[in-house]
Amino acid sequence: MPAPQPVTVNGILYQSRLAACRAFGHSGSKIDHRMAAGMSLEEALTSKDRYRNVKKHPLYGHWNAMNTRCHSASESSLRYQGRVAVCERWRNDFFAFVEDMGLPPSANHSIDRIDNDKGYSPENCRWATRLQQQRNMRSNTWIEAFGKRMILKDWEIASGLLSSTIMNRLKKGWSAEDALTKNSRCYVANSQAVILEKCSALLEKY
Known part of the structure; x- marks a missing residue:
């Protein structure tokens, strides 16, 4: 065993790290x-108040x-492992996460990945x-029409037609614009x- x-x-000189x-x-x-998270020995020893x-x-x-969702061994997180990861900066340093994200605008906000194919x-x-x-x-099913791109549920709200009606029309080869503006048997x-x-109001929620 190597000597300390x-x-x-x-x-100040100390005989050993211990x-x-x-x-x-x-x-x-x-x-x-703390040192595994990238801190120097001096930073790790003097950052008591921070942690x-x-x-x-x-x-x-x-x-x-x-x-926990991305890197724990729990069964509930298995669907994330190997597909979604937390970047090294955040995974190893809580305060780096705080610095980058800041506080959420309200208690109703939580962290969201913009691109679901990428990690945190x-x-x-x-x-x-x-x-x-x-x-x-x-x-979600995305549809583009009139120069706007929204999910199917929002096109249902905007058009006044059922989602099933819109999708059936698209599957039959209708253009998106016709699928959204033609009356159905039950709905105008x-x-x-x-x-x-x-659309303008709905897109503000994205």
Whole structure:
């Protein structure tokens, strides 16, 4: 076993890293964890206030759930593993996540991946409401018409027609514009002008 090496922290020489840990009131395992997250020994020893009560931080729950979802061995997270990952910057440093994301606009916002084919990273994440996240699900059917692109459910709202009617028409080869503006047996379709007006309001929710 190699002999302990002396270390210098804030200009003071300690006989070993363990001795320095004891002097600062830290356990060796805690310092190992901080250094594994990219901190230097001096940073790990002197950042006591930064990590104190970190679990009470308003973003800790979001950060912990994100990491657990992607990297824990629990059965509930298996569908994410190997497909969705947390970037190294966030996975190893809670405060890097805080710095990049900031606080959510409200209690109704949670973290959302903009591109579902990519993982959690500063460039691919945003704070979004539940409705915004529902519009960003893989299972959504997207339709483009009148120069607008929305999910099928929103085209149902804009056109006044049932989603099933719109989809049946598209499967028969109808253009998107005709599928959204032609009356059905039971429903009168909205005019193009009304549809576009509704689109403007709906697109604000994306």
